[in-house]
Amino acid sequence: MSRHDEPIVLGIETSCDETGVGIVRGHTLLANTIASSMDEHARFGGVVPEVASRAHLEAMTPTVEGALAAAGLRFSDIDAVAVTAGPGLAGALLVGVAAAKAYALGLGVPLYGVNHLAAHVAVDQLEHGPLPKPSVALLVSGGHSSLLLVPDVAQDVISLGSTVDDAAGEAFDKVARVLGLPFPGGPHIDRAAREGSGTAVAFPRGKYDDGTLDFSFSGLKTAVARWVEAREAAGEAVPVADVAASFQEAVVDVLTRKALQACARYDVKDLLIGGGVAANSRLRAMAQERCDAAGVRLRVPRPGLCTDNGAMVAALGANLVAAGAKPSTLDIPADSSLPITVVNV
Numbered sequence: 001m002s003r004h005d006e007p008i009v010l011g012i013e014t015s016c017d018e019t020g021v022g023i024v025r026g027h028t029l030l031a032n033t034i035a036s037s038m039d040e041h042a043r044f045g046g047v048v049p050e051v052a053s054r055a056h057l058e059a060m061t062p063t064v065e066g067a068l069a070a071a072g073l074r075f076s077d078i079d080a081v082a083v084t085a086g087p088g089l090a091g092a093l094l095v096g097v098a099a100a101k102a103y104a105l106g107l108g109v110p111l112y113g114v115n116h117l118a119a120h121v122a123v124d125q126l127e128h129g130p131l132p133k134p135s136v137a138l139l140v141s142g143g144h145s146s147l148l149l150v151p152d153v154a155q156d157v158i159s160l161g162s163t164v165d166d167a168a169g170e171a172f173d174k175v176a177r178v179l180g181l182p183f184p185g186g187p188h189i190d191r192a193a194r195e196g197s198g199t200a201v202a203f204p205r206g207k208y209d210d211g212t213l214d215f216s217f218s219g220l221k222t223a224v225a226r227w228v229e230a231r232e233a234a235g236e237a238v239p240v241a242d243v244a245a246s247f248q249e250a251v252v253d254v255l256t257r258k259a260l261q262a263c264a265r266y267d268v269k270d271l272l273i274g275g276g277v278a279a280n281s282r283l284r285a286m287a288q289e290r291c292d293a294a295g296v297r298l299r300v301p302r303p304g305l306c307t308d309n310g311a312m313v314a315a316l317g318a319n320l321v322a323a324g325a326k327p328s329t330l331d332i333p334a335d336s337s338l339p340i341t342v343v344n345v
Contacts, residue, residue: 007079007321011314014096015088015116017052019059021067022311029126031071032311035059053091060099082317085113085345086338093334110327112317113345120274122153123312124301132270138259141275142169145215154323159340161213169277171217178225189244196241198249252283256290272299279303
């Protein structure tokens with residue numbers, strides 16, 4: 001299909017508050033342009049879907065044009081368009097899906113509606129090359145905490161476990177609010193934790209020994225809030241750094257423990273960590289320690305590829321093109337609850 005040795009794929013990501021547009025040639029990243037509406041949500045302490053949707057609408061055209069300029073390409077160079085079709089915020093997804101349909105139709109190229117979570121797995125190929133088959137993937141973000149078995153990211157992704165309540169990133173945001181730290185909470189807790197002790201407070205580890213590969217962070221978040229409230233009620237200062245470090249240690253302990261359990265249970269020697277929380281320095285460090293001890297190879301993309309971006313969507317699109325996957329039709333829906341087992345729509 002391609003006018004090139006490897007197809008050039010334009011990827012569009014609008015599942016939450018980042019308008020991401022990426023361009024890849026095979027596994028080579030050509031552009032990764034992001035317009036974030038994070039500042040518009042910060043005063044609300046969380047993402048407001050309607051605000052995100054409007055921001056995507058305003059940012060779409062300039063972000064696509066910016067990506068093309070960064071790659072030194074014209075529209076006529078694009079061989080395929082890929083877009084996040086789900087999961088995510090319904091209104092936000094609609095903007096990206098509608099734009100991708102228009103670009104694919106206007107350029108006369110195939111359209112691939114892809115799964116946001118599978119895209120988080122695929123993006124690592126842009127940095128570390130083809131994915132080992134099979135791999136285990138731990139995806140942790142504001143909306144998702146998932147363990148996946150990935151025999152082939154282009155067609156076969158199996159859910160091993162997920163959060164039963166709050167996602168890890170959501171817990172970071174809520175605990176940050178309790179500690180008076182800005183939104184989004186992840187980077188601020190990571191920074192504060194470096195000055196504190198991870199063993200200062202013995203916070204609970206949800207579902208730690210339950211035999212499943214599922215997660216639960218709601219109880220931990222509540223425990224932190226109650227602990228802080230008790231200190232404040234007693235008129236005592238809250239040791240923010242120690243609380244941040246102890247909370248972070250509890251989250252990271254559970255995430256890495258379950259991920260290594262999954263690798264052992266399915267006899268897989270390669271673990272990939274992705275999603276926004278994968279940028280957390282303690283998660284990266286503990287994962288490396290535990291993988292080294294277990295003889296498991298660890299792959300984590302650089303932080304800029306962990307958070308939501310268009311490059312990951314383009315990367316999965318390139319996988320689908322290379323695998324000869326059937327393109328999507330122009331009437332594909334945006335599906336806010338798209339199951340992980342559906343890699344492309």
